[in-house]
Amino acid sequence: MASAGPGPGLIGRMVCDSDYRITSIDSSLAMALEYSADQLVGYRAIDLVDSADRLAMITTARAATAGTEPMVTVGCSFLRRTGGSLPVQLAVSAFRSQHDDSRGLVCAVVATQGADDAAGAGADERAATLLGAARIAAVARADLLRLLHTAASAANASTTIEEAVDAIVPSVCLHFGWQVGALVRWNGDGAGHVHPAHGCEAWPYDRPERPPSTGPRVRMQRGDQPLVVARVNDTAALVFAGAVDHAAIPVQALSAIAGDCARVADRQAALDRAQRAADNSRRRLTRRTADAAAAQVAAAQVATMQASAQTTVQTTVRQRDVDNLTGLATRSQLVDELDRSLAARCNVAVLLVDLDDFKSVNDTHGHDTGDEVLVQVADRLRACVRPDDLVVRFGGDEFVVLCRVAEAAVTVAQRVVTLLAPPIVTTSGSVTITASVGISDGSIPVIAAAELLTRADAAMYWAKRLGKNRYFVYDDNLHAQAARDKQTETLLRSAVDENRVVVRYQPILSTMGTGIVGVEAVARLVDNDGRIRLPGDFLPVAERTGLIAAVDAWVLAESCRRIAAIGNRLGRPLTVSVNVSAQLAARPDLGDTVAAALSAAGLPASALMLELTEATLIQAGSTITDRLAALREQGVRVALDNFGAGYSPLAFLRRMPLSHVKVDRPCITRMLSDERDAAMLEAVTWLADQLGLTWIAEGVETDAQWEAVRRFGPGFAQGFLFAGPLAEDDLVRTLCAGPGATAHTNGKASFVTR
Numbered sequence: 001m002a003s004a005g006p007g008p009g010l011i012g013r014m015v016c017d018s019d020y021r022i023t024s025i026d027s028s029l030a031m032a033l034e035y036s037a038d039q040l041v042g043y044r045a046i047d048l049v050d051s052a053d054r055l056a057m058i059t060t061a062r063a064a065t066a067g068t069e070p071m072v073t074v075g076c077s078f079l080r081r082t083g084g085s086l087p088v089q090l091a092v093s094a095f096r097s098q099h100d101d102s103r104g105l106v107c108a109v110v111a112t113q114g115a116d117d118a119a120g121a122g123a124d125e126r127a128a129t130l131l132g133a134a135r136i137a138a139v140a141r142a143d144l145l146r147l148l149h150t151a152a153s154a155a156n157a158s159t160t161i162e163e164a165v166d167a168i169v170p171s172v173c174l175h176f177g178w179q180v181g182a183l184v185r186w187n188g189d190g191a192g193h194v195h196p197a198h199g200c201e202a203w204p205y206d207r208p209e210r211p212p213s214t215g216p217r218v219r220m221q222r223g224d225q226p227l228v229v230a231r232v233n234d235t236a237a238l239v240f241a242g243a244v245d246h247a248a249i250p251v252q253a254l255s256a257i258a259g260d261c262a263r264v265a266d267r268q269a270a271l272d273r274a275q276r277a278a279d280n281s282r283r284r285l286t287r288r289t290a291d292a293a294a295a296q297v298a299a300a301q302v303a304t305m306q307a308s309a310q311t312t313v314q315t316t317v318r319q320r321d322v323d324n325l326t327g328l329a330t331r332s333q334l335v336d337e338l339d340r341s342l343a344a345r346c347n348v349a350v351l352l353v354d355l356d357d358f359k360s361v362n363d364t365h366g367h368d369t370g371d372e373v374l375v376q377v378a379d380r381l382r383a384c385v386r387p388d389d390l391v392v393r394f395g396g397d398e399f400v401v402l403c404r405v406a407e408a409a410v411t412v413a414q415r416v417v418t419l420l421a422p423p424i425v426t427t428s429g430s431v432t433i434t435a436s437v438g439i440s441d442g443s444i445p446v447i448a449a450a451e452l453l454t455r456a457d458a459a460m461y462w463a464k465r466l467g468k469n470r471y472f473v474y475d476d477n478l479h480a481q482a483a484r485d486k487q488t489e490t491l492l493r494s495a496v497d498e499n500r501v502v503v504r505y506q507p508i509l510s511t512m513g514t515g516i517v518g519v520e521a522v523a524r525l526v527d528n529d530g531r532i533r534l535p536g537d538f539l540p541v542a543e544r545t546g547l548i549a550a551v552d553a554w555v556l557a558e559s560c561r562r563i564a565a566i567g568n569r570l571g572r573p574l575t576v577s578v579n580v581s582a583q584l585a586a587r588p589d590l591g592d593t594v595a596a597a598l599s600a601a602g603l604p605a606s607a608l609m610l611e612l613t614e615a616t617l618i619q620a621g622s623t624i625t626d627r628l629a630a631l632r633e634q635g636v637r638v639a640l641d642n643f644g645a646g647y648s649p650l651a652f653l654r655r656m657p658l659s660h661v662k663v664d665r666p667c668i669t670r671m672l673s674d675e676r677d678a679a680m681l682e683a684v685t686w687l688a689d690q691l692g693l694t695w696i697a698e699g700v701e702t703d704a705q706w707e708a709v710r711r712f713g714p715g716f717a718q719g720f721l722f723a724g725p726l727a728e729d730d731l732v733r734t735l736c737a738g739p740g741a742t743a744h745t746n747g748k749a750s751f752v753t754r
Contacts, residue, residue, distance in 0.1 A: 011088070016105045019395070020045045020061065029109055034081035044396070045107070047359065050077040050085060052622045056586040057090065061105055062546040064092040075112065075588040087112045147175045148256055155260035159271075161236065162195055164264040168257060169197035169238065176250065178228075178242030183261075185236045186210050194239075203239075211237050217255045230258040233265055323393040325371060326378035334392040334400055338449030341402075349409035349441040351401040352456035353381065353416055356434045356468040358397035365428045372426040373433060384415040400453070406441045413437045413471035421469075436463035437471035444479050458482060488541040491527060496554045500526045503559050504725030507734065508577070508696065508718045511710045516735060518575030520611070520718060521559035522725050523551060539581075549583040553593050556580075560601035560608060562728060567607075570735055577609040577639065582616040590627050594636060605635030609660060613641045617656065629657040639696070643684065653691060661688050665699030668719075672704055685712040 012026030022040050030037040033048065040048075049057050053076035060074040071093045077085040091108040154167035162183065169181040182203045183195040194203045208221050211231045221227045228249055230238040238258055323330050341348045355377065362370040374397065381391045381399055389412070390402040401416070403409045416437055423430040438460025440452045455474040463472040495501045505519035525533040542548035556578045563576040584590060598605055610631070617624060617640075628638050639660035640653065653661065663684055670677040681697075688695040697709045700719030709717050726734065 011109045011111050013106060013108045014040075014045065016045050016061075016107065018065075018103045018105075020058075020105070023104065032080075032086060032111070033078055048078050050079055053077055053586075055582065056588075059546050059549065059583050059586065060090065060092050064094045064105060065103070067094060073588075078109075143175060144250075144253055147171055148253065151257045151260045155264050158264050160268050161232070161261055161265045164261050165195065165238070166198040168261070169240075170200055172238075172254075172257060173200060173240065173242070176240075176242065178240045180204070180242075181238065181240040183232075183236060184208065184239050187235075205241060208237075208239055216251075217258055218249060218251045220249060228254070230254040232258050232261045236261075236265065326375055326393050328378050328381075328391050328393040328399070330392065331394055334390065334394070334402060335449050337390055337402055338452060341404075342446070342449060346404070347406045347442060348452075349403040349406035349439060350452045350456045351403065351409060351413055351416070351471075352394070352438045352440075352453070352460045353399040353401065353435050354438075354460050354464070355397040356436055356464070358433065361431055361433065365426070365431065369426045369428040369431065372428075373424050373431055376424045376426075377420065377433065377435075380419045381416065384412055384419055386412070400456070406443070409439050409441050410471070410473065413439055417469060417471060434469035436460050436468050438463055439471060439473045441473065444474070444476065455479070455482075485541045485544075488525075488533075488538050489545050489547070491525060492538065492542050492545065492547045492551070495525060496550060501551060501554060502526060502532070503555055503562065504727060505559075505563075505576075505731045506718055506725045507723045507731070508575075508716050509722055511713070511715045511717060516574075517716065518577065518607075518609075519563065519731065520577040520579075520725075521555060521563075522579070523555045524725075543581065543583065546583065548581045549587060552579070552581050552584040553597075556593065557597040557600060560597045560603045563607070564601040564603040566728070566732060566735070570732070572735070573607065574735075575607045575609060575637075576603075577611050579611045579641070580616065585612060585616055585624050585627075591630055594631060595634075598636075605631075606637070609637040609639050611639045611641040611662065614643075625656060632657040632659065642698075653687070653693070658693060660694045660696055662696045662698055665719075668697050668699045668705055668709070669701075671708060678708070682712060685715060689713070 011032050012029035014025035014029060015023050017023055022043050022045055025037050025040050027037045030040050033040070046054050046057055053074075056074050057076055060072050063069070064072045071091050073089060073091050075087070075089055077087050080086060089110040089112050091110070093106050094103065095106060096103050150171050151168045155164050158164035158167065165183040169183070173179070173181050180200050180203060181197055182200070183197070184207055185193060185195065194207055196203045205227065208227050208229055211219065211229050213234045218228065218230045221229050226241075228240040228242075230240075232238060238254070238261065322328075338348070338350070355373075358370070358373075361373055374393075377399070378391070378393065381401065385391055385401055386404070386408060388404050390404075392400040392402065394400045401412060403412055416435060420433060420435050423432045425431075438456040438458065440455035440459060442452065444455070446452050446455075455478075458478060459472045459474040462478065463470050466472065491500060502524045503521050504524055505521055507516045508518045508520060509515060510517050523535060523539075525538045527533055539548065542551055559576050559578055563574050567574045580590075584593070587593070594608070594610070597603075598608060610628075612624075612628075632638060637659040638657060639662050640656065640658050641662045642664045643661045661684065663681060667677050667681055667684075671681050672678070685695050695712075695715045697715065697717040698719065700706050700709060700717045700721050702721060705719075706717070706721055709715070723734065
């Protein structure tokens with residue numbers, strides 16, 4: 001049985017990288033989720049969230065990353081290890097490292113179960129305070145990790161300890177704000193010398209006393225000038241000036257850095273010993289010139305010793321390039337190989353292999369089984385490639401194949417899809433897995449390795465959209481589409497502020513001949529050339545980039561304001577229908593957004609109808625039902641859009657708090673030529689009447705369709721037979737012309753549409 005959740009209030013915080021992987025987490029938060037902190041580090045935060053709330057969390061994270069607000073909040077439910085849920089309020093803020101371009105997210109988590117308003121407000125304040133402190137700590141941690149990575153890399157690349165010190169010590173001084181640092185070495189008799197690091201000021205102090213060979217690695221030496229001494233080995237130490245007390249010394253970091261320098265010193269000593277042994281062998285070889293056989297043996301021994309020393313150095317440098325689980329190469333080696341290939345103008349290809357629905361394997365069989373699957377997938381990928389190709393574990397359930405011959409990429413991708421299809425046998429049973437493969441073959445020129453990987457990723461997502469378990473090649477069409485999407489994204493990011501979003505209004509007519517009763521508001525985007533772009537040209541980009549919610553909210557407020565003004569001006573009531581995306585529907589503040597739009601416009605709630613598609617309702621998750629029910633209680637009407645285009649519309653008619661049903665345009669188009677569509681439309685209108693719903697026919701374009709729709713009884717219709725989406729001035733002129741201008745008259749309307 002799951003343990004009881006914590007009471008209302010602040011639980012703790014966690015820090016994630018740009019891929020949503022947890023880099024640190026408070027033990028209190030981990031315990032609330034029934035894990036230890038170590039178990040959750042490296043885990044993707046979005047996988048801890050109930051599936052219905054993941055899109056909302058991703059949208060919130062993207063909003064925080066965009067930097068428009070210092071803190072973004074979202075309500076969601078975390079999943080406990082034993083299966084229960086923990087309702088929380090998440091406060092998210094982004095950070096960027098001060099010394100490099102690495103980014104991440106800091107999240108403060110507040111339990112909401114049983115919280116009253118006062119407790120919730122206090123928790124929000126505490127969450128904001130913790131979030132600010134956590135952001136500072138996360139930036140400091142990112143900078144410190146960057147420093148440690150720099151030190152380790154410099155140690156791997158250095159052949160002498162002096163070379164390592166020259167590369168490492170200036171960065172340490174810069175990071176901690178110390179004035180100067182140096183390497184101090186002692187001889188056997190206690191004498192020694194100071195080696196100031198290149199880039200640092202000359203060492204102005206006396207040489208510190210020799211540190212003991214045992215005891216703490218880092219200590220403070222008191223005297224005229226407090227010095228921080230980090231022992232490298234019995235004969236050397238790193239010395240810094242600047243810390244004022246022992247509490248200010250970053251002991252663990254300096255111990256790690258001194259350890260890196262010790263590795264260089266040990267490696268240098270090993271090479272020196274090998275060189276001395278080689279010199280001794282050469283001298284012995286010179287003295288034994290009469291014995292040719294002995295000379296050959298000695299030479300072979302020298303070569304073996306030198307090769308062994310070199311192998312030791314190479315092994316140390318390349319340990320970072322092997323994945324611990326699968327034994328494959330890692331991302332760092334892939335980037336190095338790609339950089340070398342591009343610099344040498346080699347024609348290579350990148351295949352990004354993403355396992356389809358791999359999360360279900362972990363959820364169903366456990367992470368140990370998931371690891372078994374990843375190991376066997378790695379083995380199968382090795383069997384797919386050519387001998388000189390490189391297979392890389394890119395991260396999680398993503399793999400990359402670097403094909404040295406770009407022309408072979410498609411053949412390799414076909415092998416990947418084929419060889420991954422058979423079931424994988426694990427200790428928990430048989431598991432079936434498929435993969436989607438994106439190919440970037442370099443046929444479109446690139447400058448950096450990141451471009452090849454980005455294009456392979458884009459192609460992989462197209463493979464998933466086409467049904468998964470297949471490959472897709474990044475081509476000119478996808479490249480052109482990517483360029484267009486990037487331009488569209490740039491327009492959208494400033495569209496609302498620069499008045500690039502405009503609203504058009506399509507009239508809705510009563511089938512009882514009373515003329516226009518309302519309008520549907522639709523968005524248009526104005527590009528840099530003044531061209532009006534239709535929704536299909538920019539809404540998919542807005543959805544993929546997380547910008548759609550802001551556009552929808554603006555269209556909602558603007559259309560309410562303008563329709564209220566037109567109604568007051570003409571002295572007649574009008575209704576307005578506004579489309580709602582999944583991202584806006586999933587936001588906890590949907591009700592507040594609607595209320596603010598109605599209040600600012602002075603429009604009654606009954607004059608507004610929100611239109612949501614079946615796909616939107618599914619994507620927004622289960623919590624949308626309660627939000628829509630609350631809006632219905634306030635008088636706002638809710639319509640199921642595109643009825644007849646989905647897979648389970650009858651279930652939504654019964655379950656969702658709807659007031660209207662909009663019949664999908666293809667049903668209207670086909671009803672005169674297909675008796676089944678006509679019968680379905682008749683059944684839909686009858687069912688709507690029985691359920692107390694109002695039906696609206698979309699896409700009425702001919703006289704015959706209009707006459708057929710009117711035979712179904714009281715309802716509403718819209719379509720190009722009457723008008724397309726109109727600019728505000730055209731709508732006003734049409735309304736002023738009276739009912740006769742809009743009612744059906746011999747198949748013609750007396751106004752011109754845009």
